[in-house]
Amino acid sequence: MSNAREIAQLGSVPSGRRNLIINGAMQVAQRGTSFTADNVYTLDRWKSGDGSGGSPARTLSQEVLSLGQTDIPNGYYYLRHNQTSASTNGNSSLVQNIENVTQFDGNTVTLSFYAKANSAMTVNVRFIQDFGTGGTPSSDVTLTESVSIGTGWAKYTVTKTLGSLSGKTLGTDGIHTSFLSINIELTPTTTFTFDITHVQLEVGSVATEFEHRFYGEELALCQRYYFELKSSQYSYGENKHFNFHPEMRTAPTVTVLAGSATLNRNRVQFITFNSYTGDTRFSADAEL
Amino acid sequence: MNEINIASAKYIAYENGDTFINIIINDQELTVPLDPANRHYAEIMRQVEAGTLVIADAE
Numbered sequence: 001m002s003n004a005r006e007i008a009q010l011g012s013v014p015s016g017r018r019n020l021i022i023n024g025a026m027q028v029a030q031r032g033t034s035f036t037a038d039n040v041y042t043l044d045r046w047k048s049g050d051g052s053g054g055s056p057a058r059t060l061s062q063e064v065l066s067l068g069q070t071d072i073p074n075g076y077y078y079l080r081h082n083q084t085s086a087s088t089n090g091n092s093s094l095v096q097n098i099e100n101v102t103q104f105d106g107n108t109v110t111l112s113f114y115a116k117a118n119s120a121m122t123v124n125v126r127f128i129q130d131f132g133t134g135g136t137p138s139s140d141v142t143l144t145e146s147v148s149i150g151t152g153w154a155k156y157t158v159t160k161t162l163g164s165l166s167g168k169t170l171g172t173d174g175i176h177t178s179f180l181s182i183n184i185e186l187t188p189t190t191t192f193t194f195d196i197t198h199v200q201l202e203v204g205s206v207a208t209e210f211e212h213r214f215y216g217e218e219l220a221l222c223q224r225y226y227f228e229l230k231s232s233q234y235s236y237g238e239n240k241h242f243n244f245h246p247e248m249r250t251a252p253t254v255t256v257l258a259g260s261a262t263l264n265r266n267r268v269q270f271i272t273f274n275s276y277t278g279d280t281r282f283s284a285d286a287e288l
Numbered sequence: 289m290n291e292i293n294i295a296s297a298k299y300i301a302y303e304n305g306d307t308f309i310n311i312i313i314n315d316q317e318l319t320v321p322l323d324p325a326n327r328h329y330a331e332i333m334r335q336v337e338a339g340t341l342v343i344a345d346a347e
Contacts, residue, residue, distance in 0.1 A: 037314060039292070134324055173324045250325035255318045264302045266321045285318075287327055 056087030078197035132171030132178035
């Protein structure tokens, strides 16, 4: 498609930041680059969810494309889902939950992504409006479309008109517990590999060119949901205070990954430890 | 299922008034705030209500 034609088709679509998916280029990997446990977050913001019937054995990893490749314009990283044994108890999915369902009030949205598999397969792309937690929120609203994935890199698009929020009830825990879930269910129960990158969700019915972001901006977007202190700069002592920039979505779950520390205060903007050893590393998790 | 496998849970209370729940998942200790918007806290409460998890009192 020519640029002029694409621009003409865009019509009144606003310019500026378009992609509502975070880390669609699979470049931010605070938790690491290879994962085997099921139902865990992998590359930033991407969860490997279990299917309705169980949890097939799988490894997810960050991979790189060959320099100079032309299949994916300006692509470098991708996420590989490798189902390592035939599953008898259900399938799994790649999930990203986009905070605040009120951003999606009856909008037409388009999801696009590049993908390939080691043999042809079907994925079920689901758009799930979740109205949060607390009280009696409205039930989820789900739209689904099946997509046939081939063995070579190709761009796939799915366009849906989401449900209106009129008459819906949000949970009492606040809009930051509500979300639109993009759920790509991988249907084969055999062993397979599925590769994906340049995932983009945008308002409108046209899949525009993938919006590239600098690593620093993408990392900052990710750190609202997960932060990992890789190398402690603190000395031994008590009452070590750590500020989050940006503030986290909610007060985070804190895990000491190395060293020793005891959490004694925990907020969306900061945490405080006592009995902190100098080599302590930690993670703060505020994912949806 | 998307259930989180929580091996144990225990309240931790500090003199500053803050209270957390320490949980064990995959042999790792996580400190969870009592915030319903936190996904681990929400899962803890779901399992408590389902009768599959008991939170031990603070020492």
